[in-house]
Amino acid sequence: PDIPLFEGILSDLFPGVVLPAPDYDHMTAAVKRQCVKFNYQPTPVFVEKLFQLYEMILVRHGLMLVGLSYGAKTATWKTLQHALGDLNSNGLLGENKTRVVVINPKSIYMGQLYGQFEAQTHEWQDGILAKKFRECAVDTTPDRKWVMFDGPV
Incomplete structure (x- = not known):
């Protein structure tokens, strides 16, 4: 409903400007290869959502995939991750491999996730998120780095 x-x-x-359709031939082929690998069905809706992602x-540094349980959110980003790696391996579209750090934010306490002030030592202790962001920041490879919160919101 938002696209129209x-x-x-x-x-x-x-007025009068017509946008050219993107050329996703190589990407589509890579996505379909990954769907076969993961035993997913590359339905038009799934592939469209993957391209939207x-x-x-x-164009964005951060985004959210929100939807019902079993709505293919994880399947979408995992397929995209591996399709980009496939394109990188074949030297297509100038894509890079993608390294993913997955965190289930509901599986740990807020202080463990974001960091917390230790009352006894009066020191700040970084959380998992800060540590993983720092690892990604110092990694000088051209690989994409995704930090994912994959779990209930």
Whole structure:
């Protein structure tokens, strides 16, 4: 429902401008290979959502996949992760491998996740998130780094 509304706004702001369709031939092939590997069905809706995720990652530093349980959120990002690695292995589209750190935020206490002040020692103790972000920041490889909170919101 949001896409037609957005396209309408674009056509009002830029009348007569037609956006070229993106060329996802190599990406589509990589996605389908990964779907076969993971025994997923590459339905048009699944592939469309995967491309929407990819396009959002290109323009945003952080985003959320929200939906019902068993709605293919994890399958979508995992398939995209491996498809990007597939493209990298084949030297296509200038893509990089993707390293993923997965954290279930509901499996630990808030202080363990974000960090906390230790009352006895009067020192700050970094949480898992800060430690993982730091690891990603000092990693000089060209690989993409994704820190995922995968669990209930």
